[in-house]
Amino acid sequence: MEKVKVLLVEDDPNLGSLLKEYLEAKGFSTVLATNGKQGYDVFSKDKFNICILDVMMPIKDGFTLAKEIRAIDANVPVVFLTAKSMKEDTIEGFNAGADDYITKPFSMEELLVRIKAILRRTDNKPSLQSEQSEFKIGNYKFDYKHQTLEIKGTQQKLTTKEADLLKLLCLNANDILDRNFALKSIWHDDNYFSGRSMDVYIAKLRKYLKEDSSVELINVHGKGFKLLTGK
Amino acid sequence: MEKVKVLLVEDDPNLGSLLKEYLEAKGFSTVLATNGKQGYDVFSKDKFNICILDVMMPIKDGFTLAKEIRAIDANVPVVFLTAKSMKEDTIEGFNAGADDYITKPFSMEELLVRIKAILRRTDNKPSLQSEQSEFKIGNYKFDYKHQTLEIKGTQQKLTTKEADLLKLLCLNANDILDRNFALKSIWHDDNYFSGRSMDVYIAKLRKYLKEDSSVELINVHGKGFKLLTGK
């Protein structure tokens, strides 16, 4: 079971580190940013399951940050923290796409249960994938939906991960598939072990694909992989 | 787009009818029950998209009602309304599976935006409560209401669980049916044994469905199952 990743953006360093410690103790992997700009930078480079944003922050406020975050990932849940308790702000927060809006002071336990309530509704994500399901790779025919790879009448059944990875490669055929991008897409994580796991799958795909010598699955050192399709 | 159906259970008749009117003005179809027992009766006879329950009610309190409702539909969102603001109650509410917990007094507008926030996350999930009863699966004809599966004139009688599971698969045809979602929907539980039980039913369905080779019931490792219906 992979850890849930939380992006916490809070300009009060005391509260921020307190919450971070608490959430980590509860089993969440938490990244703390202390202002909106930093929060955006962190989010744009990594993948998170939920964002907890302080509303009032210098440089960039929580609402603005939320919009930018949603521009990157329209589905990530966002929770606002705020000292304001005026109705208009609550409404504005929800209109900015909030999943919850918590007024300070709050108990950490309440924050926790509210986070859990939101995650209950989002963890089984519909994973909206691109529609395309059939690909040609040299003389191979790859059917993502049916998870099959066919050549000269021989059909190879693929596992879910094999199919996911091959699909990403096809969508970037003859172009580089970024390593971390692939890891985040398929493994939802880019740690060392996920990376090694992906390498194992690359090796498996190479085996499947060696019937057509014009097809190559090459590595671009430090960057990712490239599927070279025949001619 | 059908109207969203709201079950509102509130023993204060003034507040109850006020909220009902407000929600209906906002485009929701709302049924008001004035006590827990009545709320249960209404829910068991109809399908709702969300339940808003007062916690403190005579006869049957909101938490108890929520548990009974969840036994019928483990996925329906529940929001608690309460005058209590003690932390323990909030926590208890969320542990009872609450999606939100709103403390009186609250503005109706805030209730509205909180409802919308929850519905954003639950909208498009086909559920067992769906009215649809007849499905085509490749060359098969599946009648949920009569619990029959027919092909080439041969009719197979299905048990309740077989039919429930097949219906969920049909509602998600060619798309993934999340394992835990299915378990909660049909078994009202997602422990190890329920999971194994479901696997047994998957095996049974596969047997029934092997008359049409274009129909496949495949596993998506760690996620769920996918019913591939021949184009």
Add this chain to the structure above:
DNA sequence: AAGGTGACTTAACATAATTTAACACATGTG
């Protein structure tokens, strides 16, 4: 109350999917 039946669950064992470990080799850097 004994026996039977059907639906569902649990057990048991088999196989598959994925991750982790282990070791070999490659690449780029100073």
Add this chain to the structure above:
DNA sequence: CACATGTGTTAAATTATGTTAAGTCACCTT
């Protein structure tokens, strides 16, 4: 070219699923 780091590959370990059969329970029959 010595080193750190990244990748290739195979195999073992772990976890998830496939499948069949045995067990349980509610209900029906006599």
